[in-house]
Amino acid sequence: MSGSGVDSQASDAELVERCIAREPGAWEQLVHRYASLVYSVPRKLGLRPEESEDVSQSVFASLLTAMEGMRDRQSLAKWLITVATRQSWRVIDGRRASGGGPAEAVETIPESERTPDLAGWERRLAVRRALGLLGGRCQELLLALFSDRGSPDYQQVAERLGMPIGSIGPTRNRCLRKLLEILASRGGVAGPWDERERALLGSEGGMGVSRGHQPGT
């Protein structure tokens, strides 16, 4: 973050207030906080990188105009996701109408995707931010272990991170506790999570991420 005097822990509502007040660095902070989220929405809908950049620019330009009249400023993420989804569909519809473009994934996107998956995006954002705040060794270890659906190879992870294999289990558990604490402290596990939790509690095997027994356990 370049020369920003804005508190990086500021809530979205505070950040929006500071942007409206033209506080130096506030807009830059907001862009850094949300650029990847906004860019990911059209990308996930199958738009090309350059189209996704156009959508992102359009969304942030709209935000500049809409910010002052925004009633629930704490719902900034929801606003951005909704507008990015709408703008992305405009591009998709334009492409379909003009019959242009090579046969790409866009052609197969179901209409149900028109409604943005707010809970899903917010969950991704919350976990990403929490991992960022976790930082360092913990972030590295959790990503190495859990960023794929397959069972992690503890031996490989130990070698890659230069850790004794016997210390991975305890370190992992400590890092997971810290991650949950960060999520809880930032409200990242409230609201949209509740429904999902209920569903998972009722499910047989949980998340479908199959994990073997960790060595030594």
Add this chain to the structure above:
Amino acid sequence: MSEENRPNDDVIALALGEVRAEDRARLEGGLRAQDAAIVARLRAVLETMAEPGLEAAPASLVRRLVSLDRRARRAEAVERFGAELRRFIASVVFDSRVNPALAGFRGGTEGRQVAYSSEGGGVHLRVSGPDERDDRMALRGAIEWAGGVSDSGGGGWVRLTGRGVDLSIDLDDDGMFATRLEPGAYQIVVALGDVEIDLGVLDVA
């Protein structure tokens, strides 16, 4: 998270599916409500980590997004102190669609060429069709400004609005820009220092 809500190793093992089948029912049966919630929460967190996450926005895009604020400030200044800023309406002095025979004299015949003139400078645009890499129209432009674009106060850009998009594209130091657009009509405004040149609406098709 209070101490009693911190998941113990059994709770974490349960969430990770690292408990033997014969122990699982016993462990699950003995879970306190808050532990059961933590198991579910942890599974949801791990599932989120395992799915494709957010895609990092390219650095060039982030720079452009950051500069939007500067542009908005400028637009506000235009509104407030309009008299200090100059806005010119450019007129078309050449359009190869209207007069294709002359296109050859204008440095090439590829695509449509449009030239504008306004007080202080001129703008040349070239519209060409899709190619094998991109199925959208290509729009390139060059701004000729008395004294040079780099002397205009810096931060020149072109704003294109139409087809539900509102794009700003930075001019390079030579006053040139290039972008891709879906076919359609776009309002084009060039901003240079304290000057705006309104090119009107161009049919990019």
